[in-house]
Amino acid sequence: MTHQNNSNAPRFLTLVLFAALLTGCVAPSPAPVRDTTPPSSQRGAGAAPPSSTGQPVHIVRPGDTLLGIARNYGVQTKDLIAWNQLADPNQIHVGQEIFVGPPSGTTVQPIAISQPIEMEPGMESARATVKQEPRGGKQPYSDEAWAAIQPKATPAAPPPQPSPAPNAANGSTTSDPVWLWPTNGQIIGTFDEASNKGLDIAGKPGDSVIASAGGKVVYSGSGLRGYGKLVIIKHDANYLTAYAHNQQLLVKEGESVAKGQKIAELGSTDADRPKLHFEIRKQGRPVDPMKYLPAR
Structure with missing residues (x-):
């Protein structure tokens, strides 16, 4: 009985080593990767990707306005108009590339704008009105x-007449x-x-x-x-x-x-x-x- 157990031991060790070799040949599964790149709506000014000309560019999305784009990138609307040569700043469309920075080494001349820029709701600037009231009360003599209290219209001067003789x-x-x-x-x-x-x-x-x-x-x-x-x-x-x-x-x-x-x-x-x-x-x-x- 003892002889039979001793003959099986080498065989058992061989099976254990073979299983270990098989386990080592299997490739480990990759760990999950987290994308930490912020969305474009959370990027600050100047975060637009550069175009082929070296200017940062924004791709127009639904709901975009020229004023909103200018705000997002910290630039002025008039600069966007000049950089993009926009004749009508109200007519931008989804998918259009809008330069949000000046071209390097290039001076862009401003062009005439055919229509005023539409302001976003609540952004209209209040215009101060000057209230003029009639002057009241008495004026000191001068x-x-x-x-000032005489008629404004002055009648035409009559033709010159010979001076009459004084009454003594x-x-x-x-x-x-x-x-x-x-x-x-x-x-x-x-x-x-x-x-x-x-x-x-x-x-x-x-x-x-x-x-x-x-x-x-x-x-x-x-x-x-x-x-x-x-x-x-x-x-x-x-x-x-x-x-x-x-x-x-x-x-x-x-x-x-x-x-x-x-x-x-x-x-x-x-x-x-x-x-x-x-x-x-x-x-x-x-x-x-x-x-x-x-x-x-």
Whole structure:
């Protein structure tokens, strides 16, 4: 029995060695490989693959816009237009190659764009609007402020006429209008070109103020500081009269008035007492009314 077991031992060892040789001849299976390359949507600026010209290029995908491509690669839209010579930047199509970098050693001249670039929703720039409001309140007196309340249209100058002979009685000329005193009352302020551009005539509130001559009302309001409620009448191409400090105005701008017509009621607006401030202006310059009004 012992002899039989000893004869089988070499045979068993031979089988074990043969199995080991077979196992060593079998090729091991490969380990799995993980692709760690980020998708194109996660690549930063300048990650586009280069083209044959050396410029980085982007292949247009569904939903791409020129603005979105510019943002993705950190460039400006106008540069994409120039690098790709796009006449219509709104017409890009899927599969089109778009250069997203400048060509090396080449200067690309900008071309005219036939249509504006369409902005993505929410990217429209807000335009600031300037709100202009009418100027309100009274303007302080100045020659410019006075001129501003006069009619803008200037009538054509009449043909030159021979100068009429002066009227020795009041210093006026025979072609001047015949003037009336605009109100009754005591003169409390006389003409001074530097400090008083007319006459100040005292009165009671509500006294009648009349047109010194016939003409057209060119201003009726209270927009000139220091004059209160003011009426200005244009008589011809040379003369205007002004009636200030009224408590009530009875005529409107554009209205024609007759000589002696009541145009206002005397008052004290912008004044220290009830009075009428009366001016005569010749060709825009104040003159002494005492040289034009009849003697009292």
